[in-house]
Amino acid sequence: xxxxxxxxxxxxxxxxxxxxxxxxxxxxxxxxxxxxxxxxxxxxxxxxxxxxxxxxxxxxxxxxxxxxxxxxxxxxxxxxxxxxxxxxxxxxxxxxxxxxxxxxxxxxxxxxxxxxxxxxxxxxxxxxxxxxxxxxxxxxxxxxxxxxxxxxxxxxxxxxxxxxxxxxxxxxxxxxxxxxxxxxxxxxxxxxxxxxxxxxxxxxxxxxxxxxxxxxxxxxxxxxxxxxxxxxxxxxxxxxxxxxxxxxxxxxxxxxxxxxxxxxxxxxxxxxxxxxxxxxxxxxxxxxxxxxxxxxxxxxxxxxxxxxxxxxxxxxxxxxxxxxxxxxxxxxxxxxxxxxxxxxxxxxxxxxxxxxxxxxxxxxxxxxx
Numbered sequence: 001x002x003x004x005x006x007x008x009x010x011x012x013x014x015x016x017x018x019x020x021x022x023x024x025x026x027x028x029x030x031x032x033x034x035x036x037x038x039x040x041x042x043x044x045x046x047x048x049x050x051x052x053x054x055x056x057x058x059x060x061x062x063x064x065x066x067x068x069x070x071x072x073x074x075x076x077x078x079x080x081x082x083x084x085x086x087x088x089x090x091x092x093x094x095x096x097x098x099x100x101x102x103x104x105x106x107x108x109x110x111x112x113x114x115x116x117x118x119x120x121x122x123x124x125x126x127x128x129x130x131x132x133x134x135x136x137x138x139x140x141x142x143x144x145x146x147x148x149x150x151x152x153x154x155x156x157x158x159x160x161x162x163x164x165x166x167x168x169x170x171x172x173x174x175x176x177x178x179x180x181x182x183x184x185x186x187x188x189x190x191x192x193x194x195x196x197x198x199x200x201x202x203x204x205x206x207x208x209x210x211x212x213x214x215x216x217x218x219x220x221x222x223x224x225x226x227x228x229x230x231x232x233x234x235x236x237x238x239x240x241x242x243x244x245x246x247x248x249x250x251x252x253x254x255x256x257x258x259x260x261x262x263x264x265x266x267x268x269x270x271x272x273x274x275x276x277x278x279x280x281x282x283x284x285x286x287x288x289x290x291x292x293x294x295x296x297x298x299x300x301x302x303x304x305x306x307x308x309x310x311x312x313x314x315x316x317x318x319x320x321x322x323x324x325x326x327x328x329x330x331x332x333x334x335x336x337x338x339x340x341x342x343x344x345x346x347x348x349x350x351x352x353x354x355x356x357x358x359x360x361x362x363x364x365x366x367x368x369x
Contacts, residue, residue, distance in 0.1 A: 004092035004364065006032040007085075010060065011041035011078075011102035013051060014175075014289045017270060018097045018120060020055035021177035025353035031361055032092070035061040037085065039078050039102040050269035054185075055178065071101055071132055078105035086113055093118050093360060096140060099133040099288075099309070104140050111143040120174060120356065122147035123154025124288075124309035131211075133288075137309070146363060148356060150174075151312040151345055171355040172347030175289055176296050180350035182271055189275040195236065195263065199279040203233055203331070208240035209286040212304055216250040218324060222304065223252045223259075225327040226284070230261030233335055235284070236276055238267045282334040284327065291319045295342050300334035302327065317342035 006026065010019045019036070026034040038060035052059075064081035066074060078101065086094070086109055094110050095118045096103040103119070110117040119140050126134050141147060141158060149155050150173040158168050179186070192199065205226060213219055226235060237256075239247070247253040256262055268276075274293070277283060282300040283290055291310050294301035295317025302322045313319035318339065322330045333339060347355075 003031065003033040005089050006034045006360070007037050007089070007091040007094040008034060009037050009039065009082075009094065009096045009102060009106050010057075011039040012098075012100045013267075014287070015097045015100065015102075016051040016055060016057070017178040017289065018174045020057055021174055021181055021353040022095070022120070022356055023057060024181065025357045026360075029357050029361075031357075031364075035089070035091075037062045037082065038064065039082070039106075040065040040067055041074060041078070041100060041102050050267075054182070054270040054272075056181075066102075074101045075105045078102045079109050082106050083109050083113070086110060086115060091115060092364065093146075095120055096144070097121060099124070099136045099140070101132070101136060104136040107140045107143040116145045117143060118146040118148060118360070119144035120148045120171075121150055123149040123156075123158045123168070125153075125157045126307045126309040128307050134309070146359070148359065150347075150352075151310075153311055169355075169359055170347065171359065172349060172352035173292055173296075173345070174352040174356070175292050176348050177350050177353045178270070179274060179293065179296065182274070185271050186274045186278060189271050191268070191272040191275040192236075192279045197234060197236070197279075200281045201233060202280060203229065203235045203282045203284060204276050204280045205235050205237040205283075206240070206285045206287050206290060207237075207304065208243050209305070212286050212324070213240075213243045213246045216246075216252075219246060219250055219252060221324045222327070223247070223256050225324060226256065226262060227259035228328045229284070229331045230259055232261075232332070233281060234261045234263065236263045236265065238265050238273065240267065282331060282339075284331065291317070292348075294318055296344055296348060298341055300339040302330050302334065312345045313342075316345050 008019055026032055062085050066077040093116050096106050097120045107117050122141050128134055147168045148171045155168055278297055283294050284302045286304045291301055291303055291313040295313045301319040303319055304322055
């Protein structure tokens with residue numbers, strides 16, 4: 001008897017870490033014929049191939065190869081590329097992850113074809129519709145048949161928006177399943193030592209959001225702030241391709257490269273990156289996922305954004321929202337030990353993937369929700 005087909009959509013770095021534990025749990029369970037669909041939204045080998053390798057993911061069953069482009073172009077390309085795959089294979093479930101363009105695009109395709117969509121990491125809200133990711137979250141959650149939330153605020157947001165409670169299941173934070181699956185490799189990796197760094201005496205930086213890196217004036221403030229922080233503690237900065245391009249175009253790259261204590265490098269794989277993060281004194285970021293990982297590891301996180309779709313990392317964790325102009329002062333607080341310790345939110349326990357598989361099996365024979 002053939003097994004029901006299930007599609008897992010992978011598109012960008014944060015997706016890969018969330019997809020991996022679910023993939024491994026589905027393969028171990030054996031109920032579904034799970035198939036990976038890589039949209040190609042992150043087309044840089046350092047940001048895609050390396051993560052697949054580190055996370056033990058196989059070659060995708062389908063690679064859509066959409067590449068870069070404007071939000072409209074990328075969304076349209078994903079829809080056009082995924083539709084024939086969905087029509088040919090008619091998956092019992094299509095699992096979309098997070099808030100990237102591919103997530104909303106695939107949800108649209110499935111809704112119009114009458115195929116069931118599951119949104120992993122549903123219900124997160126920044127309440128800032130100037131963020132493209134917020135639009136993707138709203139669209140996906142309206143269309144998805146089953147909404148897997150990571151935290152109570154996700155449940156509350158969806159209920160306030162009129163989503164029926166029967167479609168909402170809190171499964172926990174699957175990002176941390178990846179960390180636990182790879183913990184042994186992360187601890188043994190030694191990337192921070194290879195860079196000549198000392199545990200708890202350096203910081204990690206990631207910046208890629210348009211609000212920070214597409215505006216020359218804002219990016220200039222951030223470059224100056226990083227140089228000042230690096231005078232007190234070395235900073236390792238794996239530079240996103242978008243950020244490197246803008247640093248060069250705005251004439252800021254040379255100054256950052258010359259700043260004592262700043263180490264720029266290419267994006268690294270998941271194991272290497274988490275080895276850096278797990279031994280750091282602090283992280284400076286505008287990423288969503290790193291807010292969660294630092295809360296899990298009890299490491300100060302300075303998020304250079306006016307809002308976050310992960311408020312539980314602020315109310316219960318080690319994350320704080322920081323303005324570019326306040327970055328130096330706030331980093332000083334963290335380095336002096338004047339930073340609050342957090343706690344791990346409920347169901348951030350490394351067992352989210354198992355709850356997801358149980359949920360899929362429960363709903364397999366249901367009528368569409």
